[in-house]
Amino acid sequence: MRNIILCLLLLTGFSVQAQELYIMTDPASNVPANSIGVRVSNKLMPRPYDNNRYGYRVLPEVMFGISKSFMLRGTAYASNMFQKGMQFEGGNVYAKYRFLSIDDLHSHFRMAAFGKVSVSNNPLTMQHTRQHIINGEPHSLTNVYRSNEIDLDGNHSGFNAGVIATQLVHKLAVSGTIFYTSRWDNIDAPKVPGISRHAANYSLSAGYLLLPRVYKDYRQPNFNIYVDLLGASALDGKGYYLDVVPGIQFIFNSISRLDLAYRVQAAGNMERFNTSSWLLRYEYNFLNALMKKEK
Amino acid sequence: MQKILIAVISLFSFTLAQSQIQKVELQASGLTCSMCSNAIQKALSSLGFVESVTTDLNKNIFTVSVKPDARPDLDAMKNKVEGAGFFVANLWAYTNFSQVSVKNDAHVTIDGMTFHFMDVKNLTLNGTQKVKLLDKNFVVAKEYKKMTKLTDMQCYETGYMEDCCNIGKKGGKQRVYHVTI
DSSP states (O other), X not given: OHHHHHHHHHHHHSOXXXXXXXXXXXXXXXXXXXXXXXXXXXXXXXXXXXXXXXXXXXXXXXXXXXXXXXXXXXXXXXXXXXXXSOEEEEEEEEEEEEEEEEEETTEEEEEEEEEEEEEEOOOSEXXXXXXXXXXXXXXXXXXXXXXXXXXXXXXXXXXXXXXXXXXXXXXXXXXXXXXXXEEEOOTTOOXXXXXXXXXXXXXXXXXXXXXXXXXXXXXXXXXXXEEEEEEEEETTSOOEEEEEEEEEEEEETTXXXXXXXXXXXXXXXXXXXXXXXXXXXXXXXXXXXXXXXXX | OHHXXXXXXXXXXXXXXXXXXXXXXXXXXXXOSHHHHHHHHHHHHTSTTEEEEEEETTTTEEEEEEOTTOOOOHHHHHHHHHHTTOEEEEEEEEEEEEEEEEOTTEEEEETTEEEEEOSOOSEEXXXXXXXXXXXXXXXXXXXXXXXXXXXXXXXXXXXXOOTTSOSSSTTOOOBEEEEEO
């Protein structure tokens, strides 16, 4: 009993101020059972064939909280990364199952397994042909850009599978992910030999609630800051990279969120289409959407 | 005078042990933001016997008012919290008692609900009491482990009437709420 009182006293002293609504990764925690979430993610990425002018990809998503420990998410992609004008590229399905949860009053440790299958119709290379006049003769020069970064959020068909561990202690929520990624041939795309097919991926994410310091009601906006480290090593000797992603997040009415993040390579030797990108995402949740109201 | 008369009459008509849960406070664990609290609040509100839910966002305590004449299903409330992705760390049921005598580590059936009082002195309960649930998944794991030392009865493990608790049917499916005051 004394412990409970002590816990309560501690809890009133400081509210838990960690955040685990990570921007670039998924936490081991699930979306609420019976909820439907919709998201629109917007990515700006420099196009190497276009003087690194930004190309745009849009990713509409829908998430389902099937049960307290199982969720599904479907994502579609369209972009102008490989050609002029926006084009539908494909989509992926992501599933996550929480298999471990050790909770205390103001800390928890959770683990989940996940997998994703992606289908993309994009070409495997970006090409740029320039016309030159050399000694009065017209010449064309084609630059080919390749990427060994397996991207199951637009560029490539394939699958990944792995585990997530999330630890919350007082004010800090840290989450680590490790997964294997395999690339399949893209649909309707010419095969290009020598592009990486297998990678080991890992990530580390941390989040912190800056505002509000004290909650008054659900309508109060929250302001969170995040940092993600995203790494990959090709398992067929095609290099590695480690990206760092600082991000900010607003939560409105405790039901929707807005994320902004900048991803940039911190280290690496992998051939990639781009080593930096911007992400802007909006998410809205419909709680209890998958259930009937009890009488 | 009339009031006194009614009071006296009602006192006699309630010589049978009666209890009613009017309000439940529960504290959820594992939350990280108001978005999580909102998910719990909406999930609890969807229960048929719930009249309203108010939240202390800083302590993650949800105060659930029960509809008059409805009996709250405490397991359903726990399931709603877990469905939202969290756990119950504390649950207090504000229960109305009238002339209920309780003994430590013993069962008492009041108005169709079976309570198993733990960590209490022998006493007679009257009026509204704040009763704390001690069942598995209604307290944090550490506290549950600690409380298991206070009883030899198997029902604390299962939450249901077992052979050990030689009241009623053998191995019946009667829910036993383990509580303290």
